[in-house]
Amino acid sequence: MPVWFMRQAGRYMEEYRAVRAKHSILEVCKTPELAAQVTVQPIERFPFDAAIIFADILLPLEPMGLRITFEEGEGPVIHNPIRSRADVDALLLIEGEELRFVAEAVRLARRALDGRVPLIGFAGAPFTLASYAIEGGASRSYVETKSLMYREPVVWHRLLDKLARVVTEYLKNQIRAGAQAVQLFDSWVGCLSPEDYREYVQPHVRLIFDGLKGENVPLIHFGTGTATLLELMREAGGTVIGVDWRVPLDEAKRRLGPAVAIQGNLDPVVLLAPRHEIERRVESVLKQAGDEPGFIFNLGHGILPTTPVENVQAAVELVHKLSQR
Amino acid sequence: MPVWFMRQAGRYMEEYRAVRAKHSILEVCKTPELAAQVTVQPIERFPFDAAIIFADILLPLEPMGLRITFEEGEGPVIHNPIRSRADVDALLLIEGEELRFVAEAVRLARRALDGRVPLIGFAGAPFTLASYAIEGGASRSYVETKSLMYREPVVWHRLLDKLARVVTEYLKNQIRAGAQAVQLFDSWVGCLSPEDYREYVQPHVRLIFDGLKGENVPLIHFGTGTATLLELMREAGGTVIGVDWRVPLDEAKRRLGPAVAIQGNLDPVVLLAPRHEIERRVESVLKQAGDEPGFIFNLGHGILPTTPVENVQAAVELVHKLSQR
Numbered sequence: 014m015p016v017w018f019m020r021q022a023g024r025y026m027e028e029y030r031a032v033r034a035k036h037s038i039l040e041v042c043k044t045p046e047l048a049a050q051v052t053v054q055p056i057e058r059f060p061f062d063a064a065i066i067f068a069d070i071l072l073p074l075e076p077m078g079l080r081i082t083f084e085e086g087e088g089p090v091i092h093n094p095i096r097s098r099a100d101v102d103a104l105l106l107i108e109g110e111e112l113r114f115v116a117e118a119v120r121l122a123r124r125a126l127d128g129r130v131p132l133i134g135f136a137g138a139p140f141t142l143a144s145y146a147i148e149g150g151a152s153r154s155y156v157e158t159k160s161l162m163y164r165e166p167v168v169w170h171r172l173l174d175k176l177a178r179v180v181t182e183y184l185k186n187q188i189r190a191g192a193q194a195v196q197l198f199d200s201w202v203g204c205l206s207p208e209d210y211r212e213y214v215q216p217h218v219r220l221i222f223d224g225l226k227g228e229n230v231p232l233i234h235f236g237t238g239t240a241t242l243l244e245l246m247r248e249a250g251g252t253v254i255g256v257d258w259r260v261p262l263d264e265a266k267r268r269l270g271p272a273v274a275i276q277g278n279l280d281p282v283v284l285l286a287p288r289h290e291i292e293r294r295v296e297s298v299l300k301q302a303g304d305e306p307g308f309i310f311n312l313g314h315g316i317l318p319t320t321p322v323e324n325v326q327a328a329v330e331l332v333h334k335l336s337q338r
Numbered sequence: 339m340p341v342w343f344m345r346q347a348g349r350y351m352e353e354y355r356a357v358r359a360k361h362s363i364l365e366v367c368k369t370p371e372l373a374a375q376v377t378v379q380p381i382e383r384f385p386f387d388a389a390i391i392f393a394d395i396l397l398p399l400e401p402m403g404l405r406i407t408f409e410e411g412e413g414p415v416i417h418n419p420i421r422s423r424a425d426v427d428a429l430l431l432i433e434g435e436e437l438r439f440v441a442e443a444v445r446l447a448r449r450a451l452d453g454r455v456p457l458i459g460f461a462g463a464p465f466t467l468a469s470y471a472i473e474g475g476a477s478r479s480y481v482e483t484k485s486l487m488y489r490e491p492v493v494w495h496r497l498l499d500k501l502a503r504v505v506t507e508y509l510k511n512q513i514r515a516g517a518q519a520v521q522l523f524d525s526w527v528g529c530l531s532p533e534d535y536r537e538y539v540q541p542h543v544r545l546i547f548d549g550l551k552g553e554n555v556p557l558i559h560f561g562t563g564t565a566t567l568l569e570l571m572r573e574a575g576g577t578v579i580g581v582d583w584r585v586p587l588d589e590a591k592r593r594l595g596p597a598v599a600i601q602g603n604l605d606p607v608v609l610l611a612p613r614h615e616i617e618r619r620v621e622s623v624l625k626q627a628g629d630e631p632g633f634i635f636n637l638g639h640g641i642l643p644t645t646p647v648e649n650v651q652a653a654v655e656l657v658h659k660l661s662q663r
Contacts, residue, residue: 153478156607156642163611203563206583206605208622238528240565241584258531259566280531282481286488297533317481 014299014308014336015062016329017133019235020315021055022067026322028054038083042068043114049121056130058322059329063130063194066122066187068115070137070198073179074146076111077104087150094149096161098168104175109186116190123191133233134192136184138199139176139217146172155204162213169213177217181224188228196233197221197251200314203238210242215249222250233276237314243268257313262301266308275302276309284312284320284328291324295331310336339624339633339661340387341654342458344560345640346380347392351647353379363408367393368439374446381455383647384654388456388519391447391512393440395462395523398504399471401436402429412475419474421486423493429500434511441515448516458558459517461509463524464501464542471497480529487538494538502542506549513553521558521580522546524571525639528563535567540574547575558601562639568593582638587626591633600627601634609637609645609653616649620656635661 023029029051032041041047052067071089075081080092095101109116123132137145144158145151152158162169184195202214218234225232234251236242240260247254247269254273256265258280265275283294302308310332316325348354354376357366366372377392396414400406405417420426434441440459448457462470469483470476477483487494509520527539543559550557559576561567565585572579572594579598581590583605590600608619627633635657641650 151478153476154607154642156610156644159605159607160610163608163615203584207586209583209605238563238584241586241589258534259528259563261532261566264566280484280534282479282484283488285481285485290488317479319481 014302014310014332016310016332017061017063017065018055018312018316018325018329019065021059021061021065021325022051023316024318025316025320025325026054026058028058038069042072045114045117045121048114048118049125052118052122052132053125056126059326060333061130061329063133064122064126065133065135065196066115066119066192068118068135070135070142070200071145072112072115073107073136073176073183074142076107077175077179079104079146089145089150091146091149094157095143095146095172096157098165098171101168101172101175104172106175107179107182109182112183112186115183116186119187119190119192131193132191133194133196134184134187135196135198136180136187138197138202138221138236139173139180140202140205140214141198141200142176142180143169143172144201152201155201159204159209162209166213170217173214173217174220177220181221184221184225185228188225188230192230194231194233195225196235196255199234199236199246202236202242203240205242207241207245210245215245218246218249231274235276247273253309255311259313262298262308263303266302266305271307274307274309276311278311278313279328281312281314281317281320284324285317286324288324288327291328292331295328296335299332299335339627339635339657341635341657342386342388342390343380343637343641343650343654344390346384346386346390346650347376348641349643350641350645350650351379351383353383363394367397370439370442370446373439373443374450377443377447377457378450381451384651385658386455386654388458389447389451390458390460390521391440391444391517393443393460395460395467395525396470397437397440398432398461398501398508399467401432402500402504404429404471414470414475416471416474419482420468420471420497421482423490423496426493426497426500429497431500432504432507434507437508437511440508441511444512444515444517456518457516458519458521459509459512460521460523461505461512463522463527463546463561464498464505465527465530465539466523466525467501467505468494468497469526477526480526484529484534487534491538495542498539498542499545502545506546509546509550510553513550513555517555519556519558520550521560522576524559524561527561527567528565530567532566532570535570540570543571543574556599560601572598578634580636584638587623587633588628591627591630596632599632599634601636603636603638604653606637606639606642606645609649610642611649613649613652616653617656620653621660624657624660
């Protein structure tokens with residue numbers, strides 16, 4: 014079974030921390046040489062079956078008009094969050110030229126990878142981007158986001174439509190620059206009911222996947238806490254559906270059918286556990302996947318910064334060893 | 339259909355804010371006259387079908403040995419969080435005398451309610467209490483909690499066993515003081531996989547519900563984000579299963595069968611929406627419940643402090659009006 018880990022280029026690696034000691038996260042993202050360098054770091058060290066371009070899902074929001082800073086340990090802060098129709102109207106419908114540093118990083122990373130493993134591009138999905146843009150950062154309850162959705166549905170749909178158009182072009186540009194698959198991160202969409210997902214989110218996600226159909230690369234559609242949204246996410250699009258640890262892989266497969274592959278779903282906290290516990294959990298995920306094809310081993314969310322590298326090594330090796338049987 | 343709202347005695351009511359202007363949340367909890375007073379406030383104003391005793395789920399942790407403060411707008415902070423076997427061993431196995439102010443508040447609230455509506459008692463469930471005790475407050479990812487669970491399962495089970503024993507006695511004391519139903523809040527258990535729930539949580543929740551079987555009152559078992567845990571929660575116990583907006587009521591009923599009632603599940607953010615949107619959503623919840631008995635109308639989580647009182651009034655009246663048809 015192929016294996017890669019979300020945020021596999023990250024703070025848990027000393028090679029990455031060495032780069033970040035000299036450069037902010039935005040500097041790394043905006044300097045193609047650095048972004049390509051950290052993208053390749055985990056491939057040099059671990060037997061991952063794919064690389065994922067180093068970037069941040071919020072990058073498109075900046076040229077659209079939002080002022081974003083990343084506070085160490087605090088996550089992103091958006092200093093002019095979106096709260097009104099005027100705020101949405103002011104957002105620029107960028108076409109990708111403003112994010113050419115990402116496309117260039119994709120080119121450089123492809124060159125550095127030299128065919129060893131495929132390179133995955135990615136973008137944040139409209140709902141998840143909107144939640145940051147509206148809340149002004151991370152959130153627990155998404156009160157402002159849902160309030161805008163319920164109070165101003167026209168403004169909401171206009172915002173998500175803009176985001177969907179920007180994301181589509183952004184992903185196309187990554188693919189044209191060499192990304193051999195792309196993942197859409199709808200990380201926080203699991204805070205919604207199925208009814209809300211269908212009404213407020215699904216059409217915009219569908220626009221993206223429909224727009225990418227001609228690109229002929231695998232399209233991964235990922236979210237967390239999506240147990241009651243899976244069928245609706247599949248309807249929206251994607252050739253691979255990514256799930257977190259809350260949904261057993263066999264249940265995901267049973268519900269989503271043979272037409273899509275399933276990606277997931279080890280809880281990233283497991284990688285902080287003792288070796289025997291990691292082994293037990295990796296085996297359990299593989300057992301849920303069974304012997305059928307159509308699964309990609311991943312975590313259910315990004316690697317935690319405090320993860321010991323030797324645990325990542327052990328987990329990836331174990332996936333290879335057990336799935337070769 | 340009967341209707342009450344979690345945190346219906348809260349900051350959204352000016353009567354409550356008037357009390358809190360003079361007293362901290364812990365003072366209100368620990369002064370039975372005040373706790374009973376705010377318990378009854380929403381019953382005086384809205385046609386709710388039940389009252390719930392005013393308290394905080396963290397109250398039992400304090401006499402067990404944790405130092406807790408409530409920072410305005412920040413939520414609870416635990417100044418000596420649990421991280422080791424020694425911390426767990428040091429926790430006192432209290433029997434309820436230390437929390438007699440809650441039982442006394444129940445008595446006073448029963449008297450003030452004078453039979454108008456039944457009074458619900460409550461407690462936090464072991465996992466949710468442990469998550470606060472270990473993280474030192476609210477959390478987004480529960481990394482410390484799950485780390486303890488995975489790294490030190492023996493310590494984990496000892497902690498949850500202690501919490502389960504304390505909670506059982508605490509709820510018994512509330513019932514004996516006059517609570518006519520009790521709700522167990524496992525608010526954050528939805529961060530776990532079904533596998534983890536079964537192994538690390540279910541036995542301890544079962545201990546509580548088994549301990550309450552002889553009490554002959556309805557037992558409500560509530561959590562959020564529990565879409566893949568519902569059957570396991572039912573197995574653990576409870577005569578009513580509470581779900582949030584992520585699980586449609588008809589799906590919950592279909593999965594859980596006729597032996598338990600279902601409580602839920604309006605998203606509390608809906609109560610910040612315009613009236614026509616509230617009406618549409620209340621109707622939708624009632625439609626999912628259908629005409630069968632066995633449902634209790636509630637929110638999927640507590641009322642938000644910024645909720646307009648007139649929206650609460652409208653929602654509660656609409657539930658009564660539509661479910662009388």
